[in-house]
Amino acid sequence: MSRIYAISNQKGGVGKTTTAVNLASGLALQDQRVLVVDLDPQGNASSGLGHHKATVDAGIAEVLLGFEEPLDVILPTEIDGLHLAPASGRLVGLEVELVDTERREYHLQTALAKVADAYDFVLLDCPPALNMLTVNALTAAAGVIIPLQAEYYAMEGLSELLRTIAAVRKSLNPDLERTGIVLTMVDPRTNLASDVATQTRQVFGGEVFDVTIPRNVRLGEAPSFGQPIHTYAPGSRGAQAYHELADEVLIRAGVR
Amino acid sequence: MSRIYAISNQKGGVGKTTTAVNLASGLALQDQRVLVVDLDPQGNASSGLGHHKATVDAGIAEVLLGFEEPLDVILPTEIDGLHLAPASGRLVGLEVELVDTERREYHLQTALAKVADAYDFVLLDCPPALNMLTVNALTAAAGVIIPLQAEYYAMEGLSELLRTIAAVRKSLNPDLERTGIVLTMVDPRTNLASDVATQTRQVFGGEVFDVTIPRNVRLGEAPSFGQPIHTYAPGSRGAQAYHELADEVLIRAGVR
Numbered sequence: 001m002s003r004i005y006a007i008s009n010q011k012g013g014v015g016k017t018t019t020a021v022n023l024a025s026g027l028a029l030q031d032q033r034v035l036v037v038d039l040d041p042q043g044n045a046s047s048g049l050g051h052h053k054a055t056v057d058a059g060i061a062e063v064l065l066g067f068e069e070p071l072d073v074i075l076p077t078e079i080d081g082l083h084l085a086p087a088s089g090r091l092v093g094l095e096v097e098l099v100d101t102e103r104r105e106y107h108l109q110t111a112l113a114k115v116a117d118a119y120d121f122v123l124l125d126c127p128p129a130l131n132m133l134t135v136n137a138l139t140a141a142a143g144v145i146i147p148l149q150a151e152y153y154a155m156e157g158l159s160e161l162l163r164t165i166a167a168v169r170k171s172l173n174p175d176l177e178r179t180g181i182v183l184t185m186v187d188p189r190t191n192l193a194s195d196v197a198t199q200t201r202q203v204f205g206g207e208v209f210d211v212t213i214p215r216n217v218r219l220g221e222a223p224s225f226g227q228p229i230h231t232y233a234p235g236s237r238g239a240q241a242y243h244e245l246a247d248e249v250l251i252r253a254g255v256r
Numbered sequence: 257m258s259r260i261y262a263i264s265n266q267k268g269g270v271g272k273t274t275t276a277v278n279l280a281s282g283l284a285l286q287d288q289r290v291l292v293v294d295l296d297p298q299g300n301a302s303s304g305l306g307h308h309k310a311t312v313d314a315g316i317a318e319v320l321l322g323f324e325e326p327l328d329v330i331l332p333t334e335i336d337g338l339h340l341a342p343a344s345g346r347l348v349g350l351e352v353e354l355v356d357t358e359r360r361e362y363h364l365q366t367a368l369a370k371v372a373d374a375y376d377f378v379l380l381d382c383p384p385a386l387n388m389l390t391v392n393a394l395t396a397a398a399g400v401i402i403p404l405q406a407e408y409y410a411m412e413g414l415s416e417l418l419r420t421i422a423a424v425r426k427s428l429n430p431d432l433e434r435t436g437i438v439l440t441m442v443d444p445r446t447n448l449a450s451d452v453a454t455q456t457r458q459v460f461g462g463e464v465f466d467v468t469i470p471r472n473v474r475l476g477e478a479p480s481f482g483q484p485i486h487t488y489a490p491g492s493r494g495a496q497a498y499h500e501l502a503d504e505v506l507i508r509a510g511v512r
């Protein structure tokens with residue numbers, strides 16, 4: 001039984017890709033078979049896992065357009081059991097190409113149904129927009145993990161994201177749940193971060209994961225080596241935090 | 257003679273809005289008449305200047321759709337001489353509405369031509385995507401100011417942005433220049449930030465503004481009060497850095 005999670009937040013730079021890549025590696029190190037799908041035209045999750053989009057002939061865009069089968073584009077990574085459906089250059093124009101097609105919101109759901117059983121978890125890295133790529137992710141997913149940067153602008157956009165999730169649940173994917181909110185880039189030395197973190201836990205209670213992801217420069221360095229944190233800096237606070245997040249996700253998924 | 261600058265980078269969370277709002281206030285404090293246009297459906301520049309999008313009946317989206325004249329939606333801010341064309345809720349669906357219209361890339365250019373002469377500078381805050389709203393901004397602008405976070409993923413996206421600017425210059429706006437790259441959120445204590453900053457200056461030379469915007473928590477706090485940095489924390493390093501950026505922009509614009 002594969003669990004598909006969308007990692008989504010339309011606010012930019014809140015740690016979606018960093019969470020997708022490092023939660024995936026945390027889960028893989030707990031003997032889970034994991035697939036990361038890079039739905040962001042920037043292709044950061046791809047390069048963060050060692051496959052720069054410029055080197056990718058066919059990726060998830062070609063699958064969504066019907067030119068390739070999912071298994072034909074999936075790549076291995078440095079971590080056993082962790083695979084990637086990469087971004088290719090074609091993803092840049094896909095938004096407009098998808099808009100006029102039949103059942104435009106269901107392309108990803110249909111594609112993933114062909115491979116999901118080969119994985120315990122599928123993580124969908126979303127672009128910073130509530131666009132057709134994100135709607136495809138929310139339609140294909142069983143749950144949404146929301147990275148939330150402990151900053152004012154990030155908090156401001158949360159209600160719009162929750163409205164979009166509710167709208168998708170109502171009209172496209174009745175099983176879509178809110179799996180959890182993970183606080184990211186929290187620098188405990190600043191009042192801003194601790195105030196926002198406290199407020200978020202007050203408002204959302206148990207929906208917020210217990211672990212808080214600290215600001216940790218190793219998380220920013222790892223992508224330049226094409227590695228997740230657990231191979232780049234296994235002893236770092238960033239690696240520890242994403243281990244803990246993987247534990248919590250396993251519990252919420254009912255695997256533990 | 258009004259100078260229109262797009263503040264653009266498709267990478268999310270690199271400081272586009274923070275730069276648009278605080279460069280605007282830095283210029284206004286140097287007796288320039290400034291208009292900020294919020295083209296991001298998130299509406300961060302609007303709330304950063306004290307006008308939450310939920311309270312806006314008509315904004316730039318209504319102007320681009322032809323329902324309102326620009327002067328009808330422009331709002332004052334706390335700073336004399338600094339005005340805002342805010343985001344409204346309608347901006348969320350505008351991308352799809354614009355795609356099928358005549359001369360879809362020129363709506364903003366046409367709208368701004370009606371008001372630009374009332375301002376010395378017009379700053380366009382762009383969403384984190386190379387979409388129709390961003391293309392409208394690049395078509396209306398004389399120059400592009402590129403906020404660049406000193407991180408690996410941000411560097412990775414730069415070449416795609418430069419290609420898009422070149423494409424717009426070739427087919428839509430022959431006068432479009434690259435005004436400059438401003439390094440943002442630079443924490444001098446980390447090697448990552450200083451390495452990326454050094455590399456950027458080596459590759460782009462004088463195109464990179466001399467001032468580096470440091471990571472400064474005051475810049476993150478100011479938006480929750482709806483104020484630019486120069487009224488929220490005038491003595492902060494963030495305020496000083498955006499003062500210096502305003503000086504450099506005045507020089508590059510030929511005003512100094």
Ligand SMILES: Nc1ncnc2c1ncn2[C@@H]1O[C@H](COP(=O)(O)OP(=O)(O)OP(=O)(O)O)[C@@H](O)[C@H]1O
Pocket residue numbers: 011012013014015016017018019040044126127128184185186213214215216217218219220221223238266267268269384407408409410
């Ligand atoms: N906990 C952290 N500590 C330090 N740096 C981090 C942390 N999380 C993410 N980063 C860095 O911050 C930047 C933004 O993170 P990331 O790219 O993962 O966000 P995103 O939400 O995927 O952005 P986008 O909206 O562009 O897709 C990246 O350069 C990343 O390396």
Ligand SMILES: Nc1ncnc2c1ncn2[C@@H]1O[C@H](COP(=O)(O)OP(=O)(O)OP(=O)(O)O)[C@@H](O)[C@H]1O
Pocket residue numbers: 010011012013128151152153154267268269270271272273274275296300382383384440441442469470471472473474475476477479494
């Ligand atoms: N120099 C800085 N020091 C500290 N915090 C900063 C700085 N610049 C921006 N921030 C904060 O970092 C976050 C990202 O900045 P901002 O929202 O301006 O980026 P953006 O590029 O406009 O994001 P988006 O892609 O979502 O539009 C915000 O919460 C902002 O308050």
Ligand SMILES: [Mg+2]
Pocket residue numbers: 016017018040044126
């Ligand atoms: Mg990302």
Ligand SMILES: [Mg+2]
Pocket residue numbers: 272273274296300382
């Ligand atoms: Mg912004």
